[in-house]
Amino acid sequence: MTFNQSKFFILFIGYLLVYFSIASADTTVQEDTVKATLVSTLPVFDGIGDDTCWQGIKWQTIDQVWIPYSGTVPEKDFTGRFKITWSGKENVLLILAEITDDVFVDGYAYNSNPSIGGGYPNYDILEIFIDENKSGGLHVFDGTGSTANQWGSNAENAFSYHIVVNGPKEGSAITKCIVCDIAGSSWSKYTIPNFAKHFPSFAMRKTGTRYTWEFSLAVYHDAYIDSNPEVSRVNLAAGKLMGFSMAYCDNDNPDENPKERDNFFGSVWVPEKAYNDHWMNADGFGKVMLMPGTSSVKQTTHLPHADFRIFPNPATSETQISLKNQFIGEIKIAVYDILGREVYKTSVLKSDSGLQMRLPLHNRPGGIYFCVARMQNLVLSQKIVLY
């Protein structure tokens, strides 16, 4: 071997060693579609991930460098991973994120005026990107018309939550956050809304250089109105597929002024040309699917949706529900319109022989509705079309 050949050989062996050490470190799993399991109990929101609902849930990694500051990222500079589950009873996503960051840079002061309150991505912040109907597309402004640079036609087509906190003291947790996004109609008329109210429970704890974020997240569809969020609240149900990614902005220089972000890490691979597209475009978001609880999977030997039928559907008059599975006990039935408003609810006892009942929707206006059946560890939903 020449000197150059042997140098290449040593590099190659080194690459193999690194490759196999990563491949064998099977503590995290990055799936194409992240499966979020239904859980029956909420965690205690204290920034400690020892709750029952987190047990047995796989970690997902935040390991893609979307914006690099320097060539390599040592482990002490940053590692990130998260778990996601959901609660049908509370109708929220549940997220546990564990971030290692050598220097925590906080101090951001919120202001809805972008010329004063801008720059939040230059602090240490956790980001959640969510597109509840997986539509993709731009989500910056409520632009009208068809110019190429109007940055979308609906700011709430997807949300990009930038979660900002003042770092807690060593060994303690904080429960207050600011959640910035962009809304408005154009770059000359835009605001920074604070969407902290979309996070009903929130905690972030510091243990050395490990920061544990534990929170719930309500999900809203794209007809969201900030003055009345509940109208657009989405009813989470098993089988629902959403656009979802997480990211972390890492700055390690608390003394600089103005602040400037170093690295930017994400949970999904993005092409180089779209390395920083998530904040404005939902096309590159990852995917999360809501799954029934593990105990329900065992209880239900058939496909859940095959057992839950609404007929006739589409319907011009009265419709009926038929539900067959092994569940015995109380089932809560609710029907929602396209805006998420509850238009009918009842609760029934189901025996093991199945459930069949009328759904009195014949006086409702025509359109799309969703029927949700909630039982102990399982939430089933079906779309109904009324003419």
Ligand SMILES: [Ca+2]
């Ligand atoms: Ca906890």
Ligand SMILES: [Ca+2]
């Ligand atoms: Ca760092």
Ligand SMILES: [Ca+2]
């Ligand atoms: Ca959307």
Ligand SMILES: [Ca+2]
């Ligand atoms: Ca940092």
